[in-house]
Amino acid sequence: MSAPADLEGIAATALDAALSGGAAEAEAFVEDSTGIEIRVYDGEVESLAESAARGVGVRAWLDGRTGYAYGTDLSTDGLEQIAADAVEAAKIGDPDEHAGPPQLDGVAPATISGIHDPSLAEWDTQRKVELTQAVERACRDDDARVAAIEQTVYADESEQVAIASSGGFSGAYASTDCYAFLQAIAGENGDRETGLGFGVARAPGGLDPEAIGAEAAERATSLLGATKPKSRNCPVVLEETVAASFMGFIGGVLCADAVQRGRSPFANRLGDAIAAPALTLADDGTDPEGPASAPFDGEGTPRSRTPLIEGGALRTYLHDAYTARRGGERTTGNAARAGYRSAPSVSPSNLVISPGDAGLDDLLRDAEGGIYVTDVAGLHSGVNPVSGTFSVGASGRAISGGALGAPHTEFTIASDLATMLTAVQAAARETRWVPFGGSVKSAALLIGEMAVGGA
Amino acid sequence: MTVMAAEADAPLVEPELADRVLAAALSHGGDLAELYCEQRFGLSLSIDESRLERPQQGRERGAGVRVISGETSYFAHVDGLAEPDLIRAAEAAAAALQGERTEPQPVPSAAHPELQRIEIPPEGVAAERKAEILRAADERARAGGAAIAQVMASYAETRRRVAVVNSDGRHATDDRTRTRLGVQVVAQRDGVVETGFETLGGHAGFELVERDGLAIAAEASQKGLTMLDADPAPAGTMPVVVGGGFGGVLFHEMTGHGLEFDAVQKGASVYAEKLGEQVAEPIVTAYDDGLLAGEWGTNAIDDEGTPSRKTMVIEEGRLTSYLYDLLRARQDGAESTGNGRRESFRHLPIPRMTNTYIAPGEPEPEQIIAEIDKGFYAKSFAGGQVDPATGDFVFGVSEGYLIESGKVTRPCRGATLIGNCLDALRQIDAVANDFDMKTGFCGKDGQRVPVGTGQGHVRIRELTVGGTAVG
Numbered sequence: 001m002s003a004p005a006d007l008e009g010i011a012a013t014a015l016d017a018a019l020s021g022g023a024a025e026a027e028a029f030v031e032d033s034t035g036i037e038i039r040v041y042d043g044e045v046e047s048l049a050e051s052a053a054r055g056v057g058v059r060a061w062l063d064g065r066t067g068y069a070y071g072t073d074l075s076t077d078g079l080e081q082i083a084a085d086a087v088e089a090a091k092i093g094d095p096d097e098h099a100g101p102p103q104l105d106g107v108a109p110a111t112i113s114g115i116h117d118p119s120l121a122e123w124d125t126q127r128k129v130e131l132t133q134a135v136e137r138a139c140r141d142d143d144a145r146v147a148a149i150e151q152t153v154y155a156d157e158s159e160q161v162a163i164a165s166s167g168g169f170s171g172a173y174a175s176t177d178c179y180a181f182l183q184a185i186a187g188e189n190g191d192r193e194t195g196l197g198f199g200v201a202r203a204p205g206g207l208d209p210e211a212i213g214a215e216a217a218e219r220a221t222s223l224l225g226a227t228k229p230k231s232r233n234c235p236v237v238l239e240e241t242v243a244a245s246f247m248g249f250i251g252g253v254l255c256a257d258a259v260q261r262g263r264s265p266f267a268n269r270l271g272d273a274i275a276a277p278a279l280t281l282a283d284d285g286t287d288p289e290g291p292a293s294a295p296f297d298g299e300g301t302p303r304s305r306t307p308l309i310e311g312g313a314l315r316t317y318l319h320d321a322y323t324a325r326r327g328g329e330r331t332t333g334n335a336a337r338a339g340y341r342s343a344p345s346v347s348p349s350n351l352v353i354s355p356g357d358a359g360l361d362d363l364l365r366d367a368e369g370g371i372y373v374t375d376v377a378g379l380h381s382g383v384n385p386v387s388g389t390f391s392v393g394a395s396g397r398a399i400s401g402g403a404l405g406a407p408h409t410e411f412t413i414a415s416d417l418a419t420m421l422t423a424v425q426a427a428a429r430e431t432r433w434v435p436f437g438g439s440v441k442s443a444a445l446l447i448g449e450m451a452v453g454g455a
Numbered sequence: 456m457t458v459m460a461a462e463a464d465a466p467l468v469e470p471e472l473a474d475r476v477l478a479a480a481l482s483h484g485g486d487l488a489e490l491y492c493e494q495r496f497g498l499s500l501s502i503d504e505s506r507l508e509r510p511q512q513g514r515e516r517g518a519g520v521r522v523i524s525g526e527t528s529y530f531a532h533v534d535g536l537a538e539p540d541l542i543r544a545a546e547a548a549a550a551a552l553q554g555e556r557t558e559p560q561p562v563p564s565a566a567h568p569e570l571q572r573i574e575i576p577p578e579g580v581a582a583e584r585k586a587e588i589l590r591a592a593d594e595r596a597r598a599g600g601a602a603i604a605q606v607m608a609s610y611a612e613t614r615r616r617v618a619v620v621n622s623d624g625r626h627a628t629d630d631r632t633r634t635r636l637g638v639q640v641v642a643q644r645d646g647v648v649e650t651g652f653e654t655l656g657g658h659a660g661f662e663l664v665e666r667d668g669l670a671i672a673a674e675a676s677q678k679g680l681t682m683l684d685a686d687p688a689p690a691g692t693m694p695v696v697v698g699g700g701f702g703g704v705l706f707h708e709m710t711g712h713g714l715e716f717d718a719v720q721k722g723a724s725v726y727a728e729k730l731g732e733q734v735a736e737p738i739v740t741a742y743d744d745g746l747l748a749g750e751w752g753t754n755a756i757d758d759e760g761t762p763s764r765k766t767m768v769i770e771e772g773r774l775t776s777y778l779y780d781l782l783r784a785r786q787d788g789a790e791s792t793g794n795g796r797r798e799s800f801r802h803l804p805i806p807r808m809t810n811t812y813i814a815p816g817e818p819e820p821e822q823i824i825a826e827i828d829k830g831f832y833a834k835s836f837a838g839g840q841v842d843p844a845t846g847d848f849v850f851g852v853s854e855g856y857l858i859e860s861g862k863v864t865r866p867c868r869g870a871t872l873i874g875n876c877l878d879a880l881r882q883i884d885a886v887a888n889d890f891d892m893k894t895g896f897c898g899k900d901g902q903r904v905p906v907g908t909g910q911g912h913v914r915i916r917e918l919t920v921g922g923t924a925v926g
Binding site: 041044045046047048049050051052053054055066067068069070071072073081082085088089090091092093094096125147148150151183185192193194228231261262263265341342343377378380381382383384386387389390391392393395409410411412413414415416451452453454455 | 500503504506507508509510511512513514515516517526527528529530531532533534535547548550551582583585586604605641643648649650688690691692718721722723725801803836837838839840842844845847848849850851853868869870871873874875919920921922923924
């Protein structure tokens with residue numbers, strides 16, 4: 001875990017510029033990343049894109065007002081301009097007594113290893129191309145009904161981050177990430193279905209091309225011949241990728257920002273049983289396998305593990321420095337950055353569903369007559385995170401005789417987040433890291449009843 | 456925000472420098488090299504809990520270099536527009552090629568197509584005025600009554616100057632100012648919580664916000680209040696009337712994405728090999744139009760320097776055109792339709808819609824509703840999604856009502872429309888005359904671009920409504 005001193009130096013220069021430019025408190029965030037994205041189609045490279053991005057974002061506080069500015073000119077003049085922009089922006093807003101950086105004097109970042117994999121640097125472009133081609137080939141070879149593969153994508157990023165804050169913090173870290181995915185199109189008797197396969201890792205050696213390719217083929221072919229299910233209320237098993245998407249929304253409405261501003265269906269519920277006892281959910285920014293893990297959050301606060309729902313009871317909300325001060329709580333280290341182009345805000349890091357004792361087979365047996373939902377669509381428009389109501393497009397398989405039966409597509413599943421949580425009857429034993437709904441270590445969930453809208 | 460005049464108006468790249476960059480990009484061969492330069496200024500500000508917060512401004516300069524060789528695109532981008540930056544990007548893009556040097560055509564002086572008229576450049580408006588607009592929007596939304604529990608409004612302006620040069624002798628520039636205001640309310644009564652959202656945006660200046668800003672605050676407020684009285688939405692198959700304006704997102708998802716030629720080319724669109732076929736009733740005529748004055752998806756040129764144009768995609772029900780960028784047009788022996796767009800200099804251009812809409816029909820909206828005995832009225836959407844390969848789509852309804860005996864009656868919450876593109880397009884049996892355009896952001900391949908969607912009220916004979924009221 002190391003980063004060049006110059007990144008911390010840039011952060012310190014920007015911080016000093018903001019403080020000497022009139023800010024009472026300030027914080028500078030510097031990001032430097034390089035990466036590649038490879039797209040393969042029909043065995044050939046369709047595009048190969050190299051990226052190299054460096055930018056800085058400065059937050060300035062002045063009389064309780066907060067301003068943010070960002071830019072890509074990292075010369076001393078450029079940093080002074082960005083710092084001046086941040087101070088100028090701070091003059092526009094209204095004061096807020098809770099605004100300011102976290103106080104971090106004497107606070108050590110979380111100890112975490114494994115988020116930077118040096119083996120990424122050993123992979124040249126040609127080897128990455130071959131890996132991408134292998135993913136595509138594995139999909140095609142898995143099933144003769146795979147008619148086309150729209151595109152197979154591999155991407156990686158090597159990133160360094162530094163933060164300097166007048167709250168008494170200066171630090172930096174380096175991390176690596178890579179992923180591969182593809183969308184297979186299967187065809188048979190005039191029907192066409194698609195399926196996604198994906199994998200995430202710290203370096204390409206952690207990706208299994210065979211498994212990723214086969215997953216896409218199997219998802220697509222398993223839906224061939226699908227019909228609309230009958231509209232009804234029935235048990236539903238959410239496959240782990242689908243469970244992850246829903247848990248992402250749950251994590252969002254458990255952020256203190258939404259709660260304090262009256263935009264969460266779970267406001268004023270600390271300590272209450274908001275879910276069935278089968279559900280335990282945590283936020284963990286320190287799991288070395290978690291894509292969002294880091295020694296500190298977007299404000300410099302150490303990342304940590306925070307229990308959200310334990311045995312069905314709501315334990316805590318997620319906080320950054322602002323919401324913690326406002327709520328009279330401690331920050332949980334959940335200030336997230338989407339990059340230097342936006343100010344940090346409260347967000348889950350990695351969500352972790354605690355696995356249950358039962359296997360997926362047991363969940364299916366207990367969901368007789370229901371539907372195993374393998375994919376959902378339209379989440380961004382189909383879930384209202386304020387009221388918690390949702391209705392989303394879905395596809396999956398009928399559950400019949402304790403096993404997976406006929407495929408179904410073109411239906412909706414609808415409920416609301418609060419009702420869904422109380423209807424969780426079991427979490428499966430098998431878990432998987434899923435990059436949907438943020439980043440979730442997910443497990444399949446059995447939901448006692450949901451409304452299915454179909455034929 | 457203060458922008459130094461010289462910085463704001465100087466050319467992003469001189470032809471002589473562009474010559475050197477393109478030569479470096481083609482140093483290991485290639486059929487076409489392109490340099491895309493961009494300078495961005497942005498400012499945003501919001502109000503929440505009646506407190507002005509999150510003031511933010513940013514400035515970025517950067518470039519992307521693309522080399523096309525055969526069927527492969529090589530791309531690299533870099534922050535900064537100084538010569539060493541641009542040469543570095545060109546060399547990075549060329550690094551994976553192994554051929555003989557090819558010679559670019561000399562870069563001519565820039566073509567400056569006609570720009571959108573910006574009456575009040577937002578960067579010249581004092582921050583206090585932007586703050587006042589937000590405070591007024593907050594107040595107007597709260598005037599909806601005690602049930603309005605929360606109001607959030609956000610204002611954003613961007614100015615993007617772009618210059619595109621390529622080795623075929625193209626050199627064009629654009630200067631794009633966009634202004635946007637969004638208002639969301641949380642309405643609450645007797646334990647029921649609902650939201651209302653409305654946006655206003657255009658390739659336009661601050662005049663847009665001055666003129667219509669408060670009206671959308673009132674509309675957002677009204678939406679939230681209406682939904683408080685909503686019943687659970689029905690689940691099942693029934694006739695559906697889709698509202699005008701943002702209702703056009705249905706056509707955007709259902710048809711527009713399937714016409715983007717990258718999907719068509721790979722057989723990953725249900726519209727592949729359907730050119731010239733009757734895909735809808737003769738009452739349906741539709742366009743992609745990058746020239747519509749002041750609209751959100753409008754630009755003078757696309758992000759490959761092709762002048763924007765109006766493309767008829769469906770003429771009286773017959774499929775007449777796909778949407779092309781330069782690369783896909785070349786591969787198909789066609790001409791670019793000016794749909795090569797990218798989120799920023801950090802992205803490769805791909806075929807994208809601009810402003811897409813169904814042209815207005817004859818009947819009044821009331822008339823097409825009056826003919827339905829029992830159905831669903833999807834007045835406004837939160838958004839939608841389509842899988843172009845299968846044609847399966849889904850839309851979240853943000854404001855929906857029952858239609859009973861030819862009249863719009865009770866509001867419904869939690870509805871989703873779901874169906875298949877080709878079926879649903881064929882099922883459109885009426886298009887009303889109340890045409891309107893709205894703004895949206897469209898995501899594809901990880902790139903987000905501003906698009907316009909529009910239509911009058913549209914009726915679909917039969918569609919699946921996914922709600923919670925089963926049976």
